Amino acid sequence: MIPQQVIEAKRDGLELSSADLEQFLVAYQAEEVAEEQMAAMLMAMYFRGLSPLELATLTDVMLHSGRRLDFTHLPGPCVDKHSTGGVGDKVSLILAPVVAELGAFVPMMSGRALGHTGGTLDKLESMEGFRTRMPLSQFREVVEKVGCAMIGQTPEIAPLDGRLYALRNVTGTVASIPLISASIMSKKLAEGLSGLVLDVKVGEGAFLPDKRDALILAQTMVALGAQRGLPVSALLTAMDRPLGIAVGNGLEVAEALECLRGGGPPELRELTVHLAAEMAAVCGLEADRAVARRRATAALTSGAALQRFARMVEAQGGPRGLDTGAEPCAAAPVCGEAPAERGGVIQRVRPRILGFGLISLGGGRTRRKQAIDPRVGFEILVRPGEAVERGQPLARVHVASNTDLERAREMVREAIVIGSEAPDPPPYPLVLDRVDSSGQGHETSSL
Amino acid sequence: MIPQQVIEAKRDGLELSSADLEQFLVAYQAEEVAEEQMAAMLMAMYFRGLSPLELATLTDVMLHSGRRLDFTHLPGPCVDKHSTGGVGDKVSLILAPVVAELGAFVPMMSGRALGHTGGTLDKLESMEGFRTRMPLSQFREVVEKVGCAMIGQTPEIAPLDGRLYALRNVTGTVASIPLISASIMSKKLAEGLSGLVLDVKVGEGAFLPDKRDALILAQTMVALGAQRGLPVSALLTAMDRPLGIAVGNGLEVAEALECLRGGGPPELRELTVHLAAEMAAVCGLEADRAVARRRATAALTSGAALQRFARMVEAQGGPRGLDTGAEPCAAAPVCGEAPAERGGVIQRVRPRILGFGLISLGGGRTRRKQAIDPRVGFEILVRPGEAVERGQPLARVHVASNTDLERAREMVREAIVIGSEAPDPPPYPLVLDRVDSSGQGHETSSL
Numbered sequence: 001m002i003p004q005q006v007i008e009a010k011r012d013g014l015e016l017s018s019a020d021l022e023q024f025l026v027a028y029q030a031e032e033v034a035e036e037q038m039a040a041m042l043m044a045m046y047f048r049g050l051s052p053l054e055l056a057t058l059t060d061v062m063l064h065s066g067r068r069l070d071f072t073h074l075p076g077p078c079v080d081k082h083s084t085g086g087v088g089d090k091v092s093l094i095l096a097p098v099v100a101e102l103g104a105f106v107p108m109m110s111g112r113a114l115g116h117t118g119g120t121l122d123k124l125e126s127m128e129g130f131r132t133r134m135p136l137s138q139f140r141e142v143v144e145k146v147g148c149a150m151i152g153q154t155p156e157i158a159p160l161d162g163r164l165y166a167l168r169n170v171t172g173t174v175a176s177i178p179l180i181s182a183s184i185m186s187k188k189l190a191e192g193l194s195g196l197v198l199d200v201k202v203g204e205g206a207f208l209p210d211k212r213d214a215l216i217l218a219q220t221m222v223a224l225g226a227q228r229g230l231p232v233s234a235l236l237t238a239m240d241r242p243l244g245i246a247v248g249n250g251l252e253v254a255e256a257l258e259c260l261r262g263g264g265p266p267e268l269r270e271l272t273v274h275l276a277a278e279m280a281a282v283c284g285l286e287a288d289r290a291v292a293r294r295r296a297t298a299a300l301t302s303g304a305a306l307q308r309f310a311r312m313v314e315a316q317g318g319p320r321g322l323d324t325g326a327e328p329c330a331a332a333p334v335c336g337e338a339p340a341e342r343g344g345v346i347q348r349v350r351p352r353i354l355g356f357g358l359i360s361l362g363g364g365r366t367r368r369k370q371a372i373d374p375r376v377g378f379e380i381l382v383r384p385g386e387a388v389e390r391g392q393p394l395a396r397v398h399v400a401s402n403t404d405l406e407r408a409r410e411m412v413r414e415a416i417v418i419g420s421e422a423p424d425p426p427p428y429p430l431v432l433d434r435v436d437s438s439g440q441g442h443e444t445s446s447l
Numbered sequence: 448m449i450p451q452q453v454i455e456a457k458r459d460g461l462e463l464s465s466a467d468l469e470q471f472l473v474a475y476q477a478e479e480v481a482e483e484q485m486a487a488m489l490m491a492m493y494f495r496g497l498s499p500l501e502l503a504t505l506t507d508v509m510l511h512s513g514r515r516l517d518f519t520h521l522p523g524p525c526v527d528k529h530s531t532g533g534v535g536d537k538v539s540l541i542l543a544p545v546v547a548e549l550g551a552f553v554p555m556m557s558g559r560a561l562g563h564t565g566g567t568l569d570k571l572e573s574m575e576g577f578r579t580r581m582p583l584s585q586f587r588e589v590v591e592k593v594g595c596a597m598i599g600q601t602p603e604i605a606p607l608d609g610r611l612y613a614l615r616n617v618t619g620t621v622a623s624i625p626l627i628s629a630s631i632m633s634k635k636l637a638e639g640l641s642g643l644v645l646d647v648k649v650g651e652g653a654f655l656p657d658k659r660d661a662l663i664l665a666q667t668m669v670a671l672g673a674q675r676g677l678p679v680s681a682l683l684t685a686m687d688r689p690l691g692i693a694v695g696n697g698l699e700v701a702e703a704l705e706c707l708r709g710g711g712p713p714e715l716r717e718l719t720v721h722l723a724a725e726m727a728a729v730c731g732l733e734a735d736r737a738v739a740r741r742r743a744t745a746a747l748t749s750g751a752a753l754q755r756f757a758r759m760v761e762a763q764g765g766p767r768g769l770d771t772g773a774e775p776c777a778a779a780p781v782c783g784e785a786p787a788e789r790g791g792v793i794q795r796v797r798p799r800i801l802g803f804g805l806i807s808l809g810g811g812r813t814r815r816k817q818a819i820d821p822r823v824g825f826e827i828l829v830r831p832g833e834a835v836e837r838g839q840p841l842a843r844v845h846v847a848s849n850t851d852l853e854r855a856r857e858m859v860r861e862a863i864v865i866g867s868e869a870p871d872p873p874p875y876p877l878v879l880d881r882v883d884s885s886g887q888g889h890e891t892s893s894l
Contacts, residue, residue, distance in 0.1 A: 003617065004616070004617050004618065004619045005619075007618060007619030008619040010619075011490070011493065011494075011619050034482070034617070035481070035482065035483040035486075036482040036483045036485070036486035036614060036617070036618055037486070037617055037618055038483070039482075039483035039484070039486040039487040039490075039618075040486040040487065040489065040490045040618035040619055040620060042487065043458070043486075043487045043490035043491055043494075044490055044494075044619070046458065047458075047490075047494045167483060169451070170450065170451050170481070170483070170484055171451065171454060171483055171484055171486075171487035172451045172452075172454030172455040172457075172458050172487055172491070173487060366449075
């Protein structure tokens with residue numbers, strides 16, 4: 001195999017044979033194909049897309065590049081959820097203990113902040129002492145004992161994906177439907193799950209904002225799972241606005257805890273319950289989603305999920321007593337409000353601006369491995385379609401210094417657009433669509 | 448500047464500002480942009496092309512990445528020729544001394560074999576002792592004393608192009624009109640020339656086989672030169688067949704010498720004379736091309752160019768006495784004929800097959816810096832359109848061992864296609880078109 005000939009074939013729109021693509025990938029793992037050759041290949045794939053055969057080969061080679069976990073010894077199904085990434089999305093923290101309450105085991109492997117979006121690992125680490133890295137044996141122990149555990153991707157799982165992901169992140173080749181699909185599914189297939197639910201974000205705050213792209217992404221991933229015996233379903237959910245109120249690592253943990261204590265923003269609770277029911281269905285625990293939703297809601301209001309979350313946090317080295325009122329994270333030194341400069345109707349709350357704003361306030365990274373300030377962030381107090389009066393607070397900003405206060409207020413003014421009439425088009429419904437292994441999009445009404 | 452944002456902008460078809468592209472390139476030179484990021488950028492440029500502004504910026508940044516030579520102290524114009532690469536193209540060896548005879552100085556900087564094509568440096572080095580690397584001061588001395596000299600690209604000239612060229616060669620991003628144009632012109636603009644002639648190959652044996660692509664390439668390069676005050680003209684010439692008879696480094700040097708001794712294949716002599724006249728015109732030495740062609744022909748038949756070539760070879764450390772009958776290179780151990788398997792008319796003599804065949808016989812490289820056997824090669828005894836009888840020799844093959852003899856014969860049988868009627872379409876005319884700074888293609892008839 002001559003690497004540049006394989007790159008040229010892909011560049012020219014020819015379909016790579018399984019043998020050629022596999023050889024190319026294996027040679028990359030062996031460092032016989034250089035990073036720059038793989039970067040050129042990824043960009044060619046970005047432009048040309050992948051055929052079903054190429055997609056299957058890429059997924060399988062990544063999947064088999066590392067270990068596959070096995071949870072078959074556990075007395076219940078194993079299920080995970082993956083979100084394609086958004087702003088204010090703290091669902092995982094609430095969802096894992098809720099689904100464990102429903103009777104499944106939830107070995108959750110999450111990621112860090114990427115681009116303008118937040119990452120579950122960074123949120124978890126805003127709790128002092130919380131360990132998102134641990135040996136797989138210990139991860140399995142926590143899952144077995146508590147019913148759920150949350151860690152980062154380990155080098156044992158799909159290491160080829162780890163390398164390709166890092167490469168894509170610096171070479172402008174992230175936003176490709178087949179590359180995203182193969183990356184997510186190779187990792188999730190290696191987790192030894194009985195079922196998987198995908199939360200595919202739609203709207204300005206998503207990596208693929210367009211609904212059609214999101215639908216194709218969902219269908220692609222669902223099919224990849226089905227072909228390999230893993231039941232997968234996907235919900236397309238709104239990311240034309242942040243999810244919930246809090247944007248910022250510590251604030252989001254606090255909001256997740258509020259939700260586990262029976263409160264929290266209604267949309268956050270509703271999406272969590274929807275995803276929980278979907279997870280129960282997909283892993284064979286409860287086919288009737290209405291029943292599952294009622295049980296998930298009960299787990300939140302009864303405090304049962306809260307207790308389980310507290311046990312998980314303790315087991316992973318985080319603060320104790322979260323189920324008896326302890327606060328999970330430190331507060332920012334400076335807090336202030338950002339008032340509306342005019343009266344009117346909220347047109348949009350733009351997640352990308354808030355996401356990049358959070359980074360610029362120190363709550364995200366501009367370089368790899370940079371330390372972040374978990375205390376900073378925004379609480380967004382208004383929603384698209386709401387009427388506001390001049391001077392009414394649009395958001396509370398939590399920042400590290402007085403100098404940052406005015407900058408943060410400016411970000412809020414840019415992110416929250418006020419108009420005179422109802423927003424047109426109206427905001428997306430919370431759940432736009434559902435995709436399961438029949439391969440079809442199901443409109444919200446059928447949920 | 449965030450490198451991946453610049454890559455993404457190019458990927459999405461936006462025009463990069465001069466500032467952004469220059470920053471990206473300068474950061475790459477400073478190793479702050481990684482090889483893999485540049486590889487992704489080059490592939491995005493391959494797909495999206497370059498705007499005139501982007502092309503100008505790329506060319507200028509490469510040009511200014513190193514030194515610019517200055518030959519203004521010489522008592523005559525300085526002119527060079529660049530070929531886009533082909534099979535059997537030994538023109539440079541003959542052309543440099545001929546044009547020096549016409550009164551210009553020819554500081555020629557050439558390249559090595561690339562892909563299926565041969566390289567002037569490799570040909571020169573088949574003469575024992577010939578030095579293609581020397582300090583610029585010594586290069587200038589030879590040019591001044593002999594009138595012509597031939598070396599490889601030095602690290603002082605457009606070093607950024609050197610890095611990008613090596614990167615393109617392994618990442619499937621060679622065959623891009625703007626990238627080729629910027630690469631060639633940045634180097635040639637740094638040579639301090641009074642004029643430049645481009646030999647843009649057309650046909651199966653060229654990197655851009657299609658005539659329209661070759662025309663655009665020629666027009667692009669001519670315009671880049673004109674905008675920077677360098678008179679450039681281009682001839683589009685036939686590479687649907689090898690040029691001349693010899694294919695292989697030592698054989699090609701011998702054929703060049705034959706031509707300098709007043710003989711050689713007519714097409715080779717004709718193309719050399721055409722290019723010499725073009726060079727004389729472009730550097731202001733002789734505007735009347737017919738006069739220049741007569742003088743170039745005379746330089747070949749009189750032996751004047753031969754003597755100058757011999758002086759150059761001696762000055763660069765090669766064998767002495769080439770003007771008095773010495774042979775420049777050793778012969779291959781085994782030589783045999785490849786007979787026609789049927790009678791008929793030669794349809795095609797396929798240069799790519801012969802070029803790759805030469806590599807596989809040891810006369811070219813499959814890895815960088817690999818040693819090559821200068822003795823091996825083909826002498827192609829027939830031309831498209833010629834009638835042949837069964838058993839008539841199509842070629843003589845020169846190989847390293849008896850084992851290779853049959854392989855080489857097989858290559859000839861694959862490369863030389865025999866049919867029953869005249870080839871359709873007919874072979875290209877030797878010179879298809881001319882492009883000068885008026886930016887227009889001029890049909891052959893107007894030459």
